[in-house]
Amino acid sequence: MKLVKLSLAAAVAAGALAMSASAVPLEEAIKDVDLNGYARMRYTHNNESDKNVHREKSSVWEFKSEVDFKAKIDDNFFGVVGVRFMDRDNGQTFSSSDGVYLQEKNEEDDESQFDIAKAYLGYAIGGTTITVGRQGIGSFFTDDMYGDGVKITSTDIEGLTLIGFWMDSLENDSDIGSLKWKRAGAMAPLGGKLTTDHNLYGVGAMGSYDPVAFQLWYNSLEDVADLFAAELAFNFDISDDFNIGVKGQYAFSDFDKASYGHWNNIPVPPVFVTETDVGDADFWAAEASMGLFGIDLAAGYLRFEPDNKDRASFVSFEDQGSFISPGEQLLDYTNFTGKNHYWYAVAGYTIPDTGIRIGADYLDGKSAGKDAYEAVGRISYKYNEKLSFKTWYSHYKIDGAAGAADEKNDRIRFEAKYSF
Template sequence: MKITKVSLAALVALGAFSSVASATPLEEAIKNVDLSGFARYRYTNDNRDRKADTKAGTNDTAGHAFRMQTSFKAAIDDNFFGVLTLRYAATDGSGDNNEKRDANGEIIDGTDKTNTTNSFGVYEMYLGYKVSNTTITAGKQLIKTFYDDGDIAGTGLKAVSTDVSGLTLTAAAYDALEDSTNEIDGPFLTTVTNSATFHDAPANLYYLGAVGSYDPVSFKVAIANLQEIATLYGAEAAFSFNVTDDINLNLKGQYVYSDSDHKKVADADFWAVQAGTKLFGAKFNAGYLEFDAKNKDNDARNSGKIAFTSIDANGQLINPAKILNGAMSGSKQFYNNIKGDNDYWFVNTGYDIDKFGLGAGYTQGKGTSYALNKERAKRNEWYAQASYKYSKKLNFLTWYAAAKDKKDGESFKQNRIRFEAKYSF
C-alpha cells in the first residue's frame, strides 16, 4: 500500500474548503435579518456664570459627541426571534476642556483629546417569542417605562400584549440596570447602580403599564417598584381633537406619586397640566407643573434624603424647558433628584413650513437651585430652536437656551448651545 504524505498547510486548506462547503451562504443567512438604527453627531457648548473657575480662565465647556446604534433582528422561526444591538459612543473635547490645575494653580494636564479607542459594545441582546398579539422577551433590553427616557437597558423579562384593540399592556421584571454614563441623565440611577447608598436593597425593577388610545382620548397608567427603595404610581390622560384638517385642540394632565420604601428615601409627587393648539402649521401650548418632596432643609427628620418621580432623566413627564429642570447645575435638576417645593408655568410656540421648523419657549417659577444650594429660588429659562428635515432619514436640529437661578442676592446662569445631525436607518 502506498502512503501519501500530506503537509500541515494542505490539511488546513482542506479543512477550510470543507467548512466553506458546509457553511450557510451569506445571502441565505441574512435574508431574515432586519437592520435598523441611527448615527448621530452632537456639539454642545455650556457657559456658566459663577465665581469658581477651573477651566483655564473660562466658564465654557464644550464637546463633540458621536453615537451609532445598530440593531439586528433575526427571525429564528415563525414564533422566535433574536435581537442584537451594538452601540458606539464617544466624546471629544472642545475649547480646552481638559486643562486641569492643582491646588497651586499649576497645569497638570494637556488640552482636548480626540477619542479613537472606544469600541462598539453590546447594548441589547435578547430572545423573543411572539404568539398572536403577545410578545415575550428575555435578556438584555431597553426597559422603556413611563419613568425613563427610552435609552436605559436592563436585564430581565418583559411581556407586551396588544390583544385588546387600542390597548397595550406591559409587565416586566429586571434584576440588573445599566450604569453607563452615555445614557444616564441625572444622579439617581448612578446612585442606585454604582454606589453603596442602597447596598441593603435588592433594587430589582418590577413594572406594570397600560397605554390606551381611543380617539380623541388616550391614557397611560404605570406602576414601577424599585425593590425596597420606592414605588412609583403614575397616570396620564390626554385629549386631542381635530376641528378641521388644519386645526387641532389638545389637553394633557399627568400625576406621579413616589412612595418610599427605604430610610434614605423621601416621598415625592409630581403633577402637570398642558393645553395646546395647532393652527395651519403653527403650534402653541401653555401649562403649569409642580413637583415636591418631603426632604426640605427645615425638616430635621427627612432633610438630606433622596427623592424622585422618575428613574432616569424626566421620563415621559411634561418638561417644557431645555436645561432648567435637567442638565443645569451639573445635571442635578432632573425629576429624579427632587428637593423641597417646586412650581413652574410655561409657554411654548412653534411653526412648521415644508421641511423647516422654528420654535421658542419660556418657563418661570420657584424651586430648588442646586447651583446656589438654596430652596425656593427664582428660576427661569427661555430658548429658541430651528430644525431642518433634509429627508425622511436625515434631520438637523439646533437650539439655544438661557437659564437663571436667583435668591438672596446670589445668582447662577447657564447657557447652552446644541447642534445635532442624525441619520436613521
C-alpha cells in the same frame, strides 16, 4: 451593565468556526434579517457662571450609533442583537475663579465605548410578545436605558397595550440622578449597591380611543422606591389644519426611607446625612395645546416636590422619562429638593414644504424654592425621512439665596442624525 468583550482575533476565530460548521450563502443568511438604527453627531457648548465668581466654558463632541439586527427564527421566535458605539471628546475648558483664568484639556473625561446594547430572544403569538435578555426597558419612568430580564407586551385588546417586566440588572446610565445616593452612614453607594444593582419590576397600561388617550404605570425599584404615574389626554382634530388638545399627568414616589439616605456630593471628604433626607415626592402637570396651519402652541403648569423641602427625591428614574418636560436644562426629575413649580409656553412654526421648524420655549417659576427661568430658541430641518438636523440655544438662571451667587448657564447644541 456587565458586557462580554471579544478580542479581534477571538471574534475572527469564532466566526471562522461557525462558518466551517454550517456555511450558507450570504443572501440566504440575511434574507430574514431586519436592520434598523441611527448614527448621530452632536456638539454641545456650555458657558456657566455665578456672578463672575466662577466661570467655566466647555465643549463636547459626541458621536453615537446604535444598530439593531432582528432575525426571524420561525413563525413565532425571533432574535435581536443591537450594537452600540459612542465616542465623546471633551474640548478645551476655560475656567476662572476670582478673576484668574485657567485653560486645560479634559482628556481624562474623554470616553469611547463599543458594546452589545441589546441581546434578547423573543416569542410572539397573536398580539402578545415575550422577550428575554438584554433589552430596552420602555417604562414611563425611563428614557433609553437597558436592562437584563423578561418583558411581556400584549396588544390583543384593540386600542390597549399592556406591559409587564422584571429586570435584575440595569444599565449604569449617566442620566440616573440617584446614582449619587448613598446609604446613611455607610461608605459605599446604597450600602454597597448602586441604584442600578436593585431589581426593577413594572406594569403599565396604555390606551388610545379617539379622542381619549391614557397611561397608567407602576414601577418598583426593590428596597429603594415605588413609582406611580397616570396620564390622561384629549385630542380633537377640528379640521386637517386645526387641532386642539389637553393633557394632565400625576405621579408620586414612595421611598423606603429606613434603608437609604442621600449623598451630599459637594464636600470633600464626603459628608453623609441621615436617612430622613430621602423623602416621598409627587408631581403633577397640566397642558393645553393647539395646532393651526403650521403653527403649534402649548402652555401649561407643572409642579414637583418632596414631602419635606429639605429632603431629596425623584419621580423619574432615568432622564425625564415620559413626563411633560419643556425646556432643555432647568428641569430634572431624577434628583431634586425643595419646591419646584413652573408656568411654561412652547411655540413653533413649520414652514410649508420645507421641513424647517422654528420654535421657542419659556419657563418661569421656582427651582428648590428660588426664582428661576429658562428661555430656549430652536431650529430644526428634516431633509427627508432619514436625515434630520436640529440646533438650539438655551439660557437659564436661578437666583441665589441670602446673598449667594446666581446660577446661570448658556448652552448651544447642534445635532445631525441619520436613521435607517
